[in-house]
Amino acid sequence: EKRPWQKLGAHPVESAGVAGTRFALWAPGARRVSVVGDFNHWDETRHPMRLRREAGVWELFLPGVTAGARYKFALLDANGAR
Numbered sequence: 001e002k003r004p005w006q007k008l009g010a011h012p013v014e015s016a017g018v019a020g021t022r023f024a025l026w027a028p029g030a031r032r033v034s035v036v037g038d039f040n041h042w043d044e045t046r047h048p049m050r051l052r053r054e055a056g057v058w059e060l061f062l063p064g065v066t067a068g069a070r071y072k073f074a075l076l077d078a079n080g081a082r
Contacts, residue, residue: 008057012067020063023049023071028056030075035060037071044074 004026013022023035033051034044039062049058058073065071076082 010069010071013061015061015063018063019066020061021065021067021069023060023062023073025049025058025073025075026056027058027073027075029078030058031078031080033058033073033075035062035071036074037065037069039065039069039071042072049073 008024008026011022011024013020015022025033027033030051033049035047035049036042036044040046047060047062049060051058074082
């Protein structure tokens with residue numbers, strides 16, 4: 001069984017032979033979540049995440065993003081506040 005820290009956050013992985021980073025955030029009440037970082041000029045419109053409703057987890061795989069990349073999650077709560 002995986003521990004939350006092993007699934008949430010940012011983890012370098014390979015998907016279909018492509019190296020990148022898998023991002024995941026538990027935010028069941030969020031309206032929108034994006035990954036922002038030095039790889040996308042901190043632009044929250046570039047990499048919106050997908051919600052797995054059954055788990056309340058937002059996920060995204062970004063090819064080419066390597067370990068050590070600086071990132072944050074940008075989110076809007078249920079009321080539209082940042």
